[in-house]
Amino acid sequence: MSAESLLELVEQAKTARLRSIAPFSNFLVGAAVKTAAGKVYTGCNVESASYGLTVCAERVAIWKALSEGERDFTQLAIVADTGTLTPPCGTCRQIIWEFCKSATIMLANLHGETQIVTIKELLPRAFDARFLSGAAKEAPRT
Ligand code: THU
8 A cells, every 4th residue: 555645545534624613622634435446435523512412524524435335444534733743532543443454554643744554553552343243252352
């Protein structure tokens, strides 16, 4: 997976970020997820006056893609305007683990700084469907 194509995805996440609806936090986040076929779905955070209903940019992008029938993701870019690159929140980490496990994740800010991270390092010893099915009794910790 080329670094160039990840940087293109960052640009798309930056554009999505500008569509954020964040009147309460003023914290704008953009995300873009790419499928194995090369299609890109973007998302921005959408806040509600009932704060707990707020949805993060990452999940908006992933929900959009999943609801269009996509299941195979190769890249995910997340952009926020912070000096220390913003990682996905805990809820998003769970969703990324379940639906974008093999995607290369790039965190980025508006100053051109980027970092590649893996969901495994962000969410070690994750819970998933294997525990519900009983398969985790035999499966190693991955
Ligand atoms: N937010 C995201 O969209 N993604 C993250 O990874 C962290 C937080 C949003 C949620 C809320 O609208 C705002 O940032 C402040 O938490």
